[in-house]
Amino acid sequence: xxxxxxxxxxxxxxxxxxxxxxxxxxxxxxxxxxxxxxxxxxxxxxxxxxxxxxxxxxxxxxxxxxxxxxxxxxxxxxxxxxxxxxxxxxxxxxxxxxxxxxxxxxxxxxxxxxxxxxxxxxxxxxxxxxxxxxxxxxxxxxxxxxxxxxxxxxxxxxxxxxxxxxxxxxxxxxxxxxxxxxxxxxxxxxxxxxxxxxxxxxxxxxxxxxxxxxxxxx
Numbered sequence: 360x361x362x363x364x365x366x367x368x369x370x371x372x373x374x375x376x377x378x379x380x381x382x383x384x385x386x387x388x389x390x391x392x393x394x395x396x397x398x399x400x401x402x403x404x405x406x407x408x409x410x411x412x413x414x415x416x417x418x419x420x421x422x423x424x425x426x427x428x429x430x431x432x433x434x435x436x437x438x439x440x441x442x443x444x445x446x447x448x449x450x451x452x453x454x455x456x457x458x459x460x461x462x463x464x465x466x467x468x469x470x471x472x473x474x475x476x477x478x479x480x481x482x483x484x485x486x487x488x489x490x491x492x493x494x495x496x497x498x499x500x501x502x503x504x505x506x507x508x509x510x511x512x513x514x515x516x517x518x519x520x521x522x523x524x525x526x527x528x529x530x531x532x533x534x535x536x537x538x539x540x541x542x543x544x545x546x547x548x549x550x551x552x553x554x555x556x557x558x559x560x561x562x563x564x565x566x567x568x569x570x571x572x573x574x575x576x577x
Contacts, residue, residue, distance in 0.1 A: 372433040375447055379433075382451050383426050389458045390418055393465065411465050417545060418461045424552045425454060425489065432497065435510050440503040446496040453489035460485050476534050479541045483531035486545065490524050523548045 394415055397408045429450075436443075463478040501511045530544030 370438055372436045372439050372443075375439055375444065376430070376433040379429060379447060379451060380426070383422060383429075383454065386455055386458060387419065387422055390415065390422070390461060393458060393462050395465075407468075410468055414461055414464050417542075417549060418457050420549045420553070421486070421545075422454060422457060424549065425450075425493070428493070428552075432500065432510065435508075435513065436500050436504060437508065438503050440499065442499040443496065443503050446492060446499045450489060450492035450496055453485055453492050456485045456488075457482075475538050479538050480531045480534035483527050483534060483541065483545065486548070487524060487527045487531070490520065490527065494520055519551065523551060 395408065395411060460478065460482040463481060464475060467475045467478050497510065497514060501508065501514070504510060526544050526548050530541045530548075533544060534541035
């Protein structure tokens, strides 16, 4: 048993989880405040507002998936370390950039959504950064809790997480060639993670299975 695992039980993840929940709630609030109603009551204005609503839905689902996975991850965690706290802060940093990237995408709608190469690529970069930060958080938690901890037993490999990173990378590259393909990549990853992986939420039932670490997450 490692020295880190012999810590006081008071050094649990409760405060970290509460802080993270509050930050993600603020990020979602900022994201929602960026929504704009149609400029007039006509059908034309409503049609023009649909793209902005769809990108909001994509970003909201993205954040919701991270919150869901983060919740299950910390509930399976007994101890935290300085590395865990910094990895968590890096994850929150990348998530805090989601409203900014979405606002940039919305502001470029007037130029035509097929010409949004750089803003759409920027969203992919934010997604990759968040996925890498989440992967670091998982590994930091395993180091703090030991190789026989719940998290370690549940997450042996990261096939789903690696696939998500690869799809995000394809999306970023595709954004400079075909914006619709980039959007399709981002939506594909969100669909992959919409249903929580029960092998992670019930680690003892499926120890040794591969729930992934998320792009998002569980």
